[in-house]
Amino acid sequence: MSRTATARNIRGEKIMEYLEKNPLATDEVLAKTFKVSVNTIRLDRARLGIKEFKERLKNKAEETMKHVTSISPAEFIGDMIKFTPSEGAVSRLETTKDMTFEGMNVVKGQYIYSFAESMAISLIPTKAALVGVANIKYVEKIEADTVIFAHAEMRKKTASGYIVWVRILDEKDNLKFKGKFILKGLK
Numbered sequence: 001m002s003r004t005a006t007a008r009n010i011r012g013e014k015i016m017e018y019l020e021k022n023p024l025a026t027d028e029v030l031a032k033t034f035k036v037s038v039n040t041i042r043l044d045r046a047r048l049g050i051k052e053f054k055e056r057l058k059n060k061a062e063e064t065m066k067h068v069t070s071i072s073p074a075e076f077i078g079d080m081i082k083f084t085p086s087e088g089a090v091s092r093l094e095t096t097k098d099m100t101f102e103g104m105n106v107v108k109g110q111y112i113y114s115f116a117e118s119m120a121i122s123l124i125p126t127k128a129a130l131v132g133v134a135n136i137k138y139v140e141k142i143e144a145d146t147v148i149f150a151h152a153e154m155r156k157k158t159a160s161g162y163i164v165w166v167r168i169l170d171e172k173d174n175l176k177f178k179g180k181f182i183l184k185g186l187k
Contacts (some may be wrong), residue, residue, distance in 0.1 A: 011036070020051065023060060024081060024092075056090045057081070057092070070124045070185070077111075077118040078150065086125050088153045091115070097144045107142040112168065117181050119152040120164040126185030132161060136179035137186050147171050161185065 001183045011034055064080040065073045078093035095130055098109045121129045148168050157165040161184040167179035
């Protein structure tokens, strides 16, 4: 076996190990991590039978949403990538130009709020849930074509409902939005 084939096989094993721990790594991240071109990563993925990022994300989101009872996948905003019932969740959303104000590159608040609200609702262990109170703060503007992540955490269950905190960050972990939601579960 040539040195090139050996290096390719070793890199392939390392890519598989890396994706075990980071299943949603993009080709760009893999290329940087393994110090090769994006095209090399794409060839490696094809050789190893690894699906492209969007397909892996879609499969992960579908699998994760099976555990959510309070909101349907069709109503959910974003792609759920991690979910622990009644504890916490992480979701991903790619913003687009269609979400912005006309003539500006700033994503409208209705999309950001809906993303956060659907995350909060997803943690409630009932058939459905309504937001009773939302204390929200838009920390920084979000521009189109930005990937954002919502991190939701169930903080407290009370006799009257649930308290969930949601933070939305960009890919560089800059805080863009935060909210405290008080929700009521519906039977």
